[in-house]
Amino acid sequence: xxxxxxxxxxxxxxxxxxxxxxxxxxxxxxxxxxxxxxxxxxxxxxxxxxxxxxxxxxxxxxxxxxxxxxxxxxxxxxxxxxxxxxxxxxxxxxxxxxxxxxxxxxxxxxxxxxxxxxxxxxxxxxxxxxxxxxxxxxxxxxxxxxxxxxxxxxxxxxxxxxxxxxxxxxxxxxxxxxxxxxxxxxxxxxxxxxxxxxxxxxxxxxxxxxxxxxxxxxxxxxxxxxxxxxxxxxxxxxxxxxxxxxxxxxxxxxxxxxxxxxxxxxxxxxxxxxxxxxxxxxxxxxxxxxxxxxxxxxxxxxxxxxxxxxxxxxxxxxxxxxxxxxxxxxx
Numbered sequence: 001x002x003x004x005x006x007x008x009x010x011x012x013x014x015x016x017x018x019x020x021x022x023x024x025x026x027x028x029x030x031x032x033x034x035x036x037x038x039x040x041x042x043x044x045x046x047x048x049x050x051x052x053x054x055x056x057x058x059x060x061x062x063x064x065x066x067x068x069x070x071x072x073x074x075x076x077x078x079x080x081x082x083x084x085x086x087x088x089x090x091x092x093x094x095x096x097x098x099x100x101x102x103x104x105x106x107x108x109x110x111x112x113x114x115x116x117x118x119x120x121x122x123x124x125x126x127x128x129x130x131x132x133x134x135x136x137x138x139x140x141x142x143x144x145x146x147x148x149x150x151x152x153x154x155x156x157x158x159x160x161x162x163x164x165x166x167x168x169x170x171x172x173x174x175x176x177x178x179x180x181x182x183x184x185x186x187x188x189x190x191x192x193x194x195x196x197x198x199x200x201x202x203x204x205x206x207x208x209x210x211x212x213x214x215x216x217x218x219x220x221x222x223x224x225x226x227x228x229x230x231x232x233x234x235x236x237x238x239x240x241x242x243x244x245x246x247x248x249x250x251x252x253x254x255x256x257x258x259x260x261x262x263x264x265x266x267x268x269x270x271x272x273x274x275x276x277x278x279x280x281x282x283x284x285x286x287x288x289x290x291x292x293x294x295x296x297x298x299x300x301x302x303x304x305x306x307x308x309x310x311x312x313x314x315x316x317x318x319x320x321x322x323x324x325x326x327x328x329x330x331x
């Protein structure tokens with residue numbers, strides 16, 4: 001009887017070891033085509049991974065956030081420079097054109113560069129073999145794919161701060177985070193372009209909001225101050241307003257001008273608040289000399305430690321409450 005039990009236990013142990021070994025080996029199976037989410041996104045289910053590594057933010061499929069960003073930028077630029085900046089007094093008009101125009105141009109350039117740059121580790125770039133299907137990292141079977149600075153998926157040695165992004169399916173040099181708004185990873189090669197894009201967006205939005213607020217308030221206080229352009233002289237005493245001055249004047253009504261101002265202010269504030277928070281967050285990271293990944297890892301580790309301490313305290317508290325009852329029962 002004892003020998004049968006020992007034999008069954010030995011067989012179960014061998015089966016378990018074999019199963020663990022198979023799972024470890026299947027982590028690098030090139031037939032795998034699904035990748036698990038980061039621990040920071042526990043609510044997400046397994047997602048279908050690309051057959052090839054993504055080159056940059058223009059690699060298909062494009063992200064919906066990326067399209068929203070470009071669409072919002074185009075709307076704010078057209079409405080801001082086409083309707084509200086031309087309504088400013090003569091002196092302020094040229095200042096606004098210059099300053100806000102430079103900020104919007106700087107943002108567009110740095111944004112496009114951050115999207116276009118391939119942020120992969122230098123050894124990954126040296127291979128330049130993105131056409132070859134790569135093995136897919138399945139996080140449900142393995143927690144780490146890089147050991148001793150060797151990526152077993154990219155099959156190259158990488159830098160000490162490189163991380164393998166499961167979305168881009170490649171190792172990113174000095175990985176900071178994967179940005180859906182860029183549809184690209186942010187690493188050492190495009191971080192400063194990303195930072196400049198955020199900073200210029202915050203400053204540009206702030207000044208544009210001030211311009212539209214001035215027009216909105218001045219319309220109810222003294223609308224004549226908004227009709228100083230020469231094109232308004234033929235409309236003197238008329239309730240008609242002009243937009244897209246001075247290049248292509250088009251007539252419209254006051255209701256349209258004020259309604260668009262209210263809508264643009266709402267969109268401006270809705271964009272300015274999260275972007276401002278993001279800028280402050282990255283300024284904090286720069287002061288602390290941390291990446292977003294390092295900050296989130298430390299924060300998660302701290303939360304796990306606090307949760308464990310709370311569980312221990314709760315267990316000890318429950319045990320202490322049971323002691324009098326156990327004493328009475330023993331007695």
